[in-house]
Each structure stands twice: as structure tokens, then as C-alpha cells.
Amino acid sequence: MSQEKPRKRRGAGRVTLNAVARQAGVSAITVSRYFNQPESVSPERRERIAAVVAELGYVPNLVAGGLASSRGKIVGMVIPNISGPIFANTIQGFSDTLSRHGYQLLLASSYFSTEQEENAVRAFLGWSPAALVLTSHFHSSGTEKMIAEADIPVIETWDYQPDREPMQIGFSHYEVGATAARYLHDKGYRRIAFVQNSAPGDLSALERRDGYAATVREFGLEPWVFAPDADRAPFEAGKQAMEALMNASPRPEAIIFANDNLAAGGLLAGQRAGLKIPEDCAVLGFGDYPFAEMLLPSLSTIKPPALEIGVLAATRVLESLGVLPSDEVQRLNLLQCQVIEREST
Amino acid sequence: MSQEKPRKRRGAGRVTLNAVARQAGVSAITVSRYFNQPESVSPERRERIAAVVAELGYVPNLVAGGLASSRGKIVGMVIPNISGPIFANTIQGFSDTLSRHGYQLLLASSYFSTEQEENAVRAFLGWSPAALVLTSHFHSSGTEKMIAEADIPVIETWDYQPDREPMQIGFSHYEVGATAARYLHDKGYRRIAFVQNSAPGDLSALERRDGYAATVREFGLEPWVFAPDADRAPFEAGKQAMEALMNASPRPEAIIFANDNLAAGGLLAGQRAGLKIPEDCAVLGFGDYPFAEMLLPSLSTIKPPALEIGVLAATRVLESLGVLPSDEVQRLNLLQCQVIEREST
DNA sequence: TTGTAAGCGTTATCAC
DNA sequence: GTGATAACGCTTACAA
Numbered sequence: 001m002s003q004e005k006p007r008k009r010r011g012a013g014r015v016t017l018n019a020v021a022r023q024a025g026v027s028a029i030t031v032s033r034y035f036n037q038p039e040s041v042s043p044e045r046r047e048r049i050a051a052v053v054a055e056l057g058y059v060p061n062l063v064a065g066g067l068a069s070s071r072g073k074i075v076g077m078v079i080p081n082i083s084g085p086i087f088a089n090t091i092q093g094f095s096d097t098l099s100r101h102g103y104q105l106l107l108a109s110s111y112f113s114t115e116q117e118e119n120a121v122r123a124f125l126g127w128s129p130a131a132l133v134l135t136s137h138f139h140s141s142g143t144e145k146m147i148a149e150a151d152i153p154v155i156e157t158w159d160y161q162p163d164r165e166p167m168q169i170g171f172s173h174y175e176v177g178a179t180a181a182r183y184l185h186d187k188g189y190r191r192i193a194f195v196q197n198s199a200p201g202d203l204s205a206l207e208r209r210d211g212y213a214a215t216v217r218e219f220g221l222e223p224w225v226f227a228p229d230a231d232r233a234p235f236e237a238g239k240q241a242m243e244a245l246m247n248a249s250p251r252p253e254a255i256i257f258a259n260d261n262l263a264a265g266g267l268l269a270g271q272r273a274g275l276k277i278p279e280d281c282a283v284l285g286f287g288d289y290p291f292a293e294m295l296l297p298s299l300s301t302i303k304p305p306a307l308e309i310g311v312l313a314a315t316r317v318l319e320s321l322g323v324l325p326s327d328e329v330q331r332l333n334l335l336q337c338q339v340i341e342r343e344s345t
Numbered sequence: 346m347s348q349e350k351p352r353k354r355r356g357a358g359r360v361t362l363n364a365v366a367r368q369a370g371v372s373a374i375t376v377s378r379y380f381n382q383p384e385s386v387s388p389e390r391r392e393r394i395a396a397v398v399a400e401l402g403y404v405p406n407l408v409a410g411g412l413a414s415s416r417g418k419i420v421g422m423v424i425p426n427i428s429g430p431i432f433a434n435t436i437q438g439f440s441d442t443l444s445r446h447g448y449q450l451l452l453a454s455s456y457f458s459t460e461q462e463e464n465a466v467r468a469f470l471g472w473s474p475a476a477l478v479l480t481s482h483f484h485s486s487g488t489e490k491m492i493a494e495a496d497i498p499v500i501e502t503w504d505y506q507p508d509r510e511p512m513q514i515g516f517s518h519y520e521v522g523a524t525a526a527r528y529l530h531d532k533g534y535r536r537i538a539f540v541q542n543s544a545p546g547d548l549s550a551l552e553r554r555d556g557y558a559a560t561v562r563e564f565g566l567e568p569w570v571f572a573p574d575a576d577r578a579p580f581e582a583g584k585q586a587m588e589a590l591m592n593a594s595p596r597p598e599a600i601i602f603a604n605d606n607l608a609a610g611g612l613l614a615g616q617r618a619g620l621k622i623p624e625d626c627a628v629l630g631f632g633d634y635p636f637a638e639m640l641l642p643s644l645s646t647i648k649p650p651a652l653e654i655g656v657l658a659a660t661r662v663l664e665s666l667g668v669l670p671s672d673e674v675q676r677l678n679l680l681q682c683q684v685i686e687r688e689s690t
Numbered sequence: 691t692t693g694t695a696a697g698c699g700t701t702a703t704c705a706c
Numbered sequence: 707g708t709g710a711t712a713a714c715g716c717t718t719a720c721a722a
Binding site (some may be wrong): 027038059060061062063065066067072074081082083084089091092095096099104105106107108119120121122123124125126128145235250261264267268271289290291292294295296304341 | 402404405406407408409411412417421426428429430433434436437440441444447451452453454456461464465468469470471473477490491496502575580606609612613618634635636639640641664
């Protein structure tokens with residue numbers, strides 16, 4: 001008898017679609033349809049197939065499916081870094097929304113390096129992803145070329161550049177800088193400084209700076225930008241900035257930090273030096289990291305719609321693929337950042 | 346002339362291995378070897394192929410490769426949640442190490458639900474991953490069955506259960522609980538309470554509790570466990586716990602919180618009520634979340650080797666696959682947690 | 691609603 | 707070192 005498993009040369013001896021079909025007494029394509037368009041299979045066969053699938057413990061081979069259909073149920077996402085508190089919510093919202101519809105997340109981090117981003121995109125493309133999600137509009141020319149030719153939905157998140165070709169989901173960093181400056185000015189602060197991020201590749205942070213600078217100029221004030229040493233750990237960079245700015249005379253009345261990590265460092269350095277915050281100097285961050293409300297004084301900050309970006313990105317992807325209904329997929333998605341006023345301003 | 350692209354029925358019109366082969370005047374398999382075992386291709390052809398690859402902008406189709414070789418260059422990882430600060434470093438270390446060797450990360454989160462974990466594992470298996478990485482040893486029976494039959498390296502992280510079949514990379518949560526109790530006892534604290542996590546599925550946290558309980562018993566003390574309302578936000582749950590424990594008489598002299606989020610809530614609630622920390626009541630957390638050092642007083646905690654776990658997991662995966670050299674892949678990997686003493690104890 | 695046949699783009703196998 | 711050929715397991719196209 002040839003009952004014994006032949007242990008073909010290849011394949012792990014997995015249960016295949018054909019095995020299910022044979023067992024259920026139907027053709028392979030019917031089983032395929034059972035998974036992809038169940039309505040198009042008669043209820044009786046559906047039942048029979050379901051039974052066999054359970055009995056054999058069949059798991060569809062998505063690789064084979066992806067090859068045959070030249071479009072896998074997989075979506076690639078590149079973010080600057082996973083471990084920072086800022087992007088984690090975006091990943092989470094994105095991943096969860098996708099997986100609820102049977103799509104998987106392929107993830108890589110760029111560390112704000114366009115070269116690493118390009119490598120990730122190239123690798124992803126090898127998996128025939130259904131879509132690609134990137135962060136910001138800063139890419140290498142190689143990346144630009146690949147996404148232009150990819151012929152799949154591409155989304156840029158955490159940014160908003162209406163003129164660009166890819167779908168946009170995010171906000172204007174320039175506007176965030178402007179909002180920060182306006183907010184502090186409205187509260188009566190005049191000598192307002194801005195502390196840059198210590199991560200050199202964080203170009204979006206520079207756009208926030210530019211928005212700040214333009215706005216204070218509109219108020220007839222002089223921009224005051226401090227740049228910590230490059231690549232210093234953010235918390236330390238914040239301390240460095242605060243120490244330097246405190247020694248200036250006159251001191252700034254308020255400081256905008258490029259993100260909450262820097263701001264937290266600044267806050268502590270200020271307190272350690274006996275500064276009263278916000279009386280002597282107000283502090284405003286960006287990101288609304290989880291610890292912002294736990295600090296003493298709690299940190300005022302600008303909260304980006306991180307989770308929302310992730311969920312919306314997934315939604316747009318699924319709409320583009322026809323998985324979710326939509327008359328016309330919205331290409332431009334401008335979300336709002338929110339000033340979270342706490343004790344430090 | 347048939348120069349014009351035929352636009353076959355299928356396929357996105359991508360450049361294929363065959364196209365490269367034709368252009369370079371070699372066979373397809375040679376181009377395949379060029380990518381997978383370059384040494385086995387003569388230098389001249391290597392050069393010729395390289396040129397054509399660049400010219401055509403060929404990107405290997407990993408889906409096709411995965412199907413043919415029945416093992417894709419992709420690794421699945423399931424973690425409880427992405428956005429918590431605790432696992433982010435593990436993901437980062439894992440992903441980075443993998444991608445440095447051409448492997449991609451397929452990520453999903455379980456939210457401490459074994460059912461969601463099972464779904465993720467099933468979906469991953471459809472991609473013929475080269476390996477699978479899970480968190481803790483708590484799985485559904487379905488998951489257990491799948492990983493037993495998967496015939497690929499499976500790693501359990503953030504835990505250490507020598508008796509189990511899968512590779513182990515992590516530490517004993519029970520020991521962490523014991524260490525916490527011992528540490529506080531050594532510092533002279535006697536009435537030591539433990540605050541559980543509010544997330545019901547976090548079974549590892551219960552093991553820490555058990556380690557704590559057994560240890561204080563050894564010291565002749567009575568365990569004192571407080572359980573916040575289930576599913577309360579951790580920060581709020583910590584507050585709730587602290588408020589409840591402060592009203593007990595006698596009050597605890599020290600409190601171990603199941604994680605730093607809870608501890609931060611406890612810290613703030615205590616201070617707001619006028620409690621001096623650590624004089625009136627010491628506070629110890631777990632996780633060494635980024636904000637721990639930013640709190641006032643800074644939070645003493647137990648730091649798990651999060652990044653190390655990720656890097657080591659990737660290393661073991663790559664060793665198992667023969668990508669990295671290794672005589673025998675180490676199945677048990679016990680890492681150390683570290684007591685980080687700050688101002689709160 | 692169901693089935694047949696022909697790929698999808700790569701790698702394993704075996705032969706030279 | 708190189709190549710011809712046959713898989714890998716599924717889905718598209720077309721037919722019934």
C-alpha cells in the first residue's frame with residue numbers, strides 16, 4: 001500500500017489544499033473558494049469542507065497563495081524606531097486593524113536613516129506586499145523610485161505633504177511648531193527658546209523648529225534655537241540644553257523641546273538647579289509620552305494622534321484593497337495634534 | 346515585433362530571475378546561485394549578473410523563493426503588546442538582528458490573550474516562517490499543538506521553564522518576586538505588600554507574586570497581596586492600590602508593584618496624600634520603564650533584560666538555521682534581572 | 691455553482 | 707561550475 005507518507009523531496013509533509021479537496025470529494029479550486037469567497041460555495045460543500053479542514057488541521061499556505069495571486073496578504077511598515085514611545089501606538093493600531101482582516105504586519109525600523117529605510121522597502125517588496133506604509137516624506141531616491149514603480153498603495157504617515165503622490169496620513173510638523181509658539185505667546189511668554197532633537201536624522205523635528213521660528217518672528221520676536229550635541233541620549237540632551245539656557249542672560253521665559261524625552265531631561269535639570277517651573281521658566285514638549293503626566297510638575301506637551309494614524313493607515317490600506325467598502329479612498333488625511341496643558345506651562 | 350510587454354494575465358510585470366538570466370546569457374539557476382551561494386558561481390558570471398541585476402533593478406521574489414524552498418526568510422513574533430514600554434526593546438533588538446541577516450519580522454500582539462496568540466501563530470504558519478518566537482509559556486492547547494508539529498525552531502521568551510520543549514530565553518518571574526521581597530527585607534522593611542497587575546491575562550505577574558509570597562513566608566512574615574480592579578488602566582490601578590494600602594493600619598512599610606506603571610501611580614497617589622517616600626513607605630516596581638529615573642523620587646525597580654532577550658532570540662534563531670555558526674544551539678538561556686536602586690526604596 | 695488547465699517565480703534534484 | 711527539469715501549493719482564466 002502506498003498509504004505511508006511518501007515524504008516527498010520537498011515540502012514539510014504539510015496538509016495541502018489538494019489533500020483537503022480529495023478528502024472532501026471536491027476540487028481544489030472549490031476549497032480555495034471556500035476560503036476566499038465562501039458565498040460562492042454551496043452550503044453543503046461548505047460544511048463538508050469545514051469538517052475536513054478541522055479534521056486535518058489544514059492551514060492555508062499563504063506563500064503559495066501569494067505567489068499565485070501575486071499579492072500577499074501582508075503589509076510592510078517602516079518606522080524610525082520601535083522602542084520609542086512615540087511610534088508604538090501607531091504600530092499597535094495599524095497591526096491590530098490589519099490582523100482583524102486577515103492581513104499580517106511586516107515591520108522594520110529605519111532609525112531615521114533613509115538608507116536603512118531603502119533596504120527595508122526593498123526587502124518588503126520581495127514579499128509582494130499588498131501595501132507599504134512609511135514614515136514622513138524624507139526618503140532616498142532609491143526608495144522614491146521603488147514606491148513609484150511598486151504599483152501598490154503607499155502611505156506616508158506622521159506627516160502631511162499634500163503635493164506628494166503617496167497617500168498622506170498625519171499632520172504638519174511645521175504647524176505643530178507654530179502652534180507651540182503661539183500657545184506660549186498667548187500665555188504671555190516672550191523669550192521663547194526651541195531645543196532641537198539630538199538625533200540628526202529626525203528631519204520632522206526640524207520642521208517643527210522652522211514653524212516655531214517663523215511664528216515668533218511674526219510676533220516680532222527673535223527665534224532662539226539651541227542644538228544639543230548630536231547623538232546624545234535625548235534625556236541627557238535635554239539636561240544639557242536646560243543647563244546652557246539657564247546660564248544665558250536674560251534667560252528664556254519658556255522652552256519648547258523637540259520631544260518629551262528632551263523636555264523631561266530639561267525639567268529635571270531645571271529643578272535640580274533650583275528653578276521653579278513654570279514660574280521661572282515654562283517647559284513644553286512634544287509627543288505626550290506616557291510619563292508626561294507622571295512628572296512633577298507634570299509636563300505640558302503637544303499630543304500627536306499616534307494611535308489614530310495607525311488605525312487610519314490600516315483602514316485606508318484595506319479600503320484601497322477593497323477589503324473595506326469605500327467609494328473613493330481618501331488620499332489626504334490631515335489629523336490634529338492637541339495641546340495638552342499641564343503644570344509645566 | 347513582440348518587444349512590447351505582453352502584460353501577461355498575471356504577475357505585476359515584475360523583472361524576474363529568468364529575465365535576468367536571459368539578459369546575462371546564463372541559466373536561471375545560476376542567477377539563483379548568485380544570490381544564495383555566490384562562491385559557487387564563477388567570478389566572470391558573477392560580474393555579468395551583478396550588472397544585469399543593477400540595470401534591470403531586479404528584486405528577488407521572496408514569495409516564490411519561499412514556496413520553492415518551503416522555508417521563507419521570515420520569522421514570526423507574538424508579544425503581548427507593542428505599545429507598552431516593556432516589550433518594545435525586545436522587538437527592536439530582535440528585528441534589527443534579524444534584518445541584518447536578511448530575515449524579516451512578522452509581528453502580532455496577543456494582549457495577553459492565548460486565543461489571540463493562537464490566531465497569530467496560525468496566520469504566521471501560513472507564511473512558512475523560518476522560526477517562531479512567543480512570549481511566556483502560557484499558550485492555548487491549539488497553539489501548543491501547532492508549535493509541536495511546526496517542525497521549525499520555536500522560542501519562548503520572557504520566561505524560563507527548563508522542562509518545556511521549546512527553547513527558553515528569559516528569566517524566572519518567580520525568582521524576580523523572590524528577589525524583590527529579599528531585597529526589601531534586607532533593607533529592613535518588614536510589612537511588605539504586593540500589588541497585582543490589573544491586566545487579567547498577565548500570568549507572569551502572578552508568578553512574581555507567588556515568588557514574593559513564598560519568600561516573605563520564609564522570613565516568617567505574612568504575604569499581603571492587593572488586587573486592583575481588573576482592566577483598570579495601570580496608572581490608575583496603582584493609585585487605587587496605594588490609597589487602599591495607606592488606609593490600612595498598620596500601613597505597609599514597603600510595596601512591590603507588579604510593574605512600573607502601577608508603581609508610578611502608587612508613587613504619585615502617595616505623595617499627593619502627603620506620604621514621604623521611601624521614609625513612610627518604600628516603593629519598588631518592575632520593568633525599569635524609561636520614566637523610572639525621571640520621577641521624583643526616582644523609582645527603584647527590577648530591570649528585565651529586554652533588549653538582550655530580543656538580540657539573543659534572534660541569534661538563536663539564526664544559529665538554528667545555520668546562518669550563524671554554532672556547534673550546538675543552546676536551548677536554555679537564563680538571563681539575569683537587575684535590581685535598580687533609586688530613591689524610592 | 692463547479693471544474694480543468696495553466697501558470698505564478700523560485701529552488702531542489704540530478705546530470706553533465 | 708553549470709544547466710534542464712520538475713516541483714512548491716495555490717489562484718487566475720476559461721469552460722461547463
